[in-house]
Amino acid sequence: MASSCANQNLAMLISLTVILLISPAYSQSCSSQSFANKMLYTQCADLPTLSSTLHWYYDSANSTLAIAFIAPPAKPAGWTSWAINPTGTGMAGAQTLLAYKTSSGAMAVKTFNISSYSSIVPGKLAFDVWDTAAESSGGVFRLFAKVKVKTGQVNHVWQVGPSVVDGFPAKHAFDAPNLQAKGTLTLTGTNAGVAGAGADPKLKDRNIHGILNAVSWGFLFPLGIIIARYIRTFPSADPAWFYLHISCQISAYAIGVAGWATGLKLGRGEYTTHRNIGITLFTFATVQMLALFLRPGKDHKYRLYWNIYHHSVGYAILVLGIVNIFKGLDILNPTNHWKTAYIIAICVLGGIAVVLEILTWIVVLNRRSSKSTKPYDG
Ligand SMILES: *[C@@H]1O[C@H](CO)[C@@H](O)[C@H](O)[C@H]1NC(C)=O
Numbered sequence: 529m530a531s532s533c534a535n536q537n538l539a540m541l542i543s544l545t546v547i548l549l550i551s552p553a554y555s556q557s558c559s560s561q562s563f564a565n566k567m568l569y570t571q572c573a574d575l576p577t578l579s580s581t582l583h584w585y586y587d588s589a590n591s592t593l594a595i596a597f598i599a600p601p602a603k604p605a606g607w608t609s610w611a612i613n614p615t616g617t618g619m620a621g622a623q624t625l626l627a628y629k630t631s632s633g634a635m636a637v638k639t640f641n642i643s644s645y646s647s648i649v650p651g652k653l654a655f656d657v658w659d660t661a662a663e664s665s666g667g668v669f670r671l672f673a674k675v676k677v678k679t680g681q682v683n684h685v686w687q688v689g690p691s692v693v694d695g696f697p698a699k700h701a702f703d704a705p706n707l708q709a710k711g712t713l714t715l716t717g718t719n720a721g722v723a724g725a726g727a728d729p730k731l732k733d734r735n736i737h738g739i740l741n742a743v744s745w746g747f748l749f750p751l752g753i754i755i756a757r758y759i760r761t762f763p764s765a766d767p768a769w770f771y772l773h774i775s776c777q778i779s780a781y782a783i784g785v786a787g788w789a790t791g792l793k794l795g796r797g798e799y800t801t802h803r804n805i806g807i808t809l810f811t812f813a814t815v816q817m818l819a820l821f822l823r824p825g826k827d828h829k830y831r832l833y834w835n836i837y838h839h840s841v842g843y844a845i846l847v848l849g850i851v852n853i854f855k856g857l858d859i860l861n862p863t864n865h866w867k868t869a870y871i872i873a874i875c876v877l878g879g880i881a882v883v884l885e886i887l888t889w890i891v892v893l894n895r896r897s898s899k900s901t902k903p904y905d906g
């Protein structure tokens with residue numbers, strides 16, 4: 529029984545991991561895209577977010593970079609943009625090319641000097657731009673341009689938005705894929721390409737951290753507590769409940785420690801509350817594991833104190849674990865269905881606990897009235 533619980537845990541972990549690693553990999557491939565003048569570009573990459581691709585050709589002899597940026601706008605009458613940021617990595621400082629549909633229905637390209645989130649100025653960019661053009665078909669906008677780039681590597685940023693009013697782009701969404709739409713583009717040398725194309729490696733680490741911890745602190749630990757609290761009410765489940773409980777908690781601890789360790793590498797110096805709760809959780813859980821070896825026998829005079837201590841640390845882990853999963857979800861800011869999925873999972877567990885609590889009381893009260901024996905040993 530114990531090993532089947534561990535096997536189920538493992539299967540669940542693996543399937544969750546597979547789902548999370550596969551879902552962002554939108555099936556597309558820049559090399560299979562076809563459009564006029566595709567031959568002009570020698571390289572292409574699937575960008576990590578927003579279903580967008582970049583095709584480019586860099587002529588280092590005259591520092592000319594020709595690009596074709598292909599992406600679906602957020603809405604049909606929206607906009608797409610691609611930018612080089614010579615001074616930073618995000619939107620602030622981005623020298624931006626924007627493709628949109630004018631009121632006549634023709635596609636147009638405009639340039640914007642975005643020095644900060646509040647200063648988006650149409651006009652000249654920090655480098656020469658020429659041969660701009662845009663076209664739209666099959667739900668995607670294609671933005672073409674040539675720009676003067678004197679360095680072998682640039683920070684680039686891309687984005688899609690919902691509408692254009694008087695030639696001015698409306699605000700884009702602030703979801704994770706929008707915020708992560710940035711990277712480095714290497715133009716010369718053997719590593720020419722887009723850093724993180726396909727998947728942002730740091731995002732992948734964060735997702736792995738998120739899954740491990742959600743499975744461990746957010747699900748298995750509460751499940752193990754439910755097993756201990758309710759299954760043992762039934763005398764026939766003794767000692768099976770005990771082995772189920774410890775095997776769940778030991779797998780939860782193993783997964784949790786792995787998740788915790790991945791967290792230590794991420795965002796050093798950031799997210800202090802999430803981090804401190806994580807460290808507290810790890811400490812409590814480690815103490816809890818050690819407590820297993822210091823457990824006095826059932827009839828020992830200290831067993832009552834051990835029980836009180838074991839239960840209070842256990843419930844503290846339960847509460848802190850769930851709180852920290854939500855803190856982590858806020859930081860990771862994944863697409864909403866991940867948060868919803870976790871809320872559903874924890875509500876199902878909570879619902880099961882409520883039903884079992886009621887059943888337990890019914891069993892306990894019946895037993896009390898028939899035999900008046902104590903159901904709990906502490
Ligand atoms: C750069 O060189 C290529 C050919 O090597 C040429 O086609 C292109 O027009 C040149 N660009 C500029 C800005 O001179």
Ligand SMILES: *[C@@H]1O[C@H](CO)[C@@H](O)[C@H](O)[C@H]1NC(C)=O
Binds near residue numbers: 641642643654
């Ligand atoms: C872009 O805007 C910033 C701030 O207004 C200004 O300092 C910079 O010179 C502008 N760049 C260009 C190319 O006009």
